Amino acid sequence: MLVVALAWAGTVSPADAGRDRARVLAAFYPLEWATDRVGDEHVDVTGLTPAGAEPHDLELTTDDRAAIEDADLLVVLSGGFQPAVEESAEQRDGPTLDVRRALSASQQRRAERDPHIWLDPLVMQEIVDAVARRLAAIDTQHAAAYDREATALIAELDELDGEFTSGLVDCERDLLVTAHEAFGWLTRRYGIRQQGVAGIDPEQEPKPQRLAELSDLVRDEGVTTIFTEARVSPKIAETLAAEAGGLRTAVLNPLESLSANERDRGEDYLSVMRTNLEKIRVALDCS
Numbered sequence: 001m002l003v004v005a006l007a008w009a010g011t012v013s014p015a016d017a018g019r020d021r022a023r024v025l026a027a028f029y030p031l032e033w034a035t036d037r038v039g040d041e042h043v044d045v046t047g048l049t050p051a052g053a054e055p056h057d058l059e060l061t062t063d064d065r066a067a068i069e070d071a072d073l074l075v076v077l078s079g080g081f082q083p084a085v086e087e088s089a090e091q092r093d094g095p096t097l098d099v100r101r102a103l104s105a106s107q108q109r110r111a112e113r114d115p116h117i118w119l120d121p122l123v124m125q126e127i128v129d130a131v132a133r134r135l136a137a138i139d140t141q142h143a144a145a146y147d148r149e150a151t152a153l154i155a156e157l158d159e160l161d162g163e164f165t166s167g168l169v170d171c172e173r174d175l176l177v178t179a180h181e182a183f184g185w186l187t188r189r190y191g192i193r194q195q196g197v198a199g200i201d202p203e204q205e206p207k208p209q210r211l212a213e214l215s216d217l218v219r220d221e222g223v224t225t226i227f228t229e230a231r232v233s234p235k236i237a238e239t240l241a242a243e244a245g246g247l248r249t250a251v252l253n254p255l256e257s258l259s260a261n262e263r264d265r266g267e268d269y270l271s272v273m274r275t276n277l278e279k280i281r282v283a284l285d286c287s
């Protein structure tokens with residue numbers, strides 16, 4: 001039992017424990033993607049949030065709790081996004097990377113109010129860097145590989161950031177109306193604004209008064225598109241679009257998870273972000 005406890009505490013590398021690859025459990029898709037890309041062939045990454053499921057306030061099964069206990073490394077986002085995961089992470093003996101701790105103090109506070117940090121590509125770079133450093137710490141043998149993968153991925157995120165910056169610099173409008181307020185980190189990074197039909201948590205149903213306000217706002221601002229999401233019912237957005245004078249609806253993906261279909265098609269964080277950018281550019285009439 002003592003040996004196992006030491007392995008969990010990260011003092012025994014996965015190789016010493018008789019395994020080829022470190023087993024990492026990531027709380028939800030963007031963390032899973034970053035860890036998988038950085039870990040490459042040396043790490044087995046599993047996502048805790050099932051494909052296509054909504055990660056806000058994720059509830060854990062007994063199997064999930066066992067997986068959390070057993071992982072060589074757990075990657076989570078603290079700050080109230082997934083309280084059950086946070087609580088389980090605190091009880092576990094092994095190492096946990098809390099990606100919120102990779103951010104500046106002011107960003108950490110902001111992440112407590114709005115957890116959707118992964119939608120800012122520059123914050124994703126910080127996450128990638130933190131993942132690489134932590135993987136190197138638990139698996140020193142492959143430290144150089146993690147560093148190399150992270151450097152390449154950070155360059156890809158730089159490119160993505162450049163596309164957002166140039167793609168949103170010259171637009172007719174600057175207001176995104178979204179299904180829930182998932183895009184605050186993205187809109188702030190690129191100088192646009194967001195109003196959500198639902199709040200930070202997609203489960204918060206809007207009050208009739210909020211819909212009336214939004215309806216006035218979209219008319220005043222000349223909004224053309226009400227965005228929906230695959231995992232939030234489009235009914236309210238469709239009602240709003242109709243009431244505001246027959247506006248378009250379109251789907252934005254906040255990347256909280258990827259469906260099995262999206263994975264099968266080879267979609268990933270970068271491809272979905274680029275699709276989102278194209279849809280935002282159409283909605284805001286960007287040149």
Ligand SMILES: [Zn+2]
Pocket residue numbers: 056116180181182200201202254256
């Ligand atoms: Zn969300």
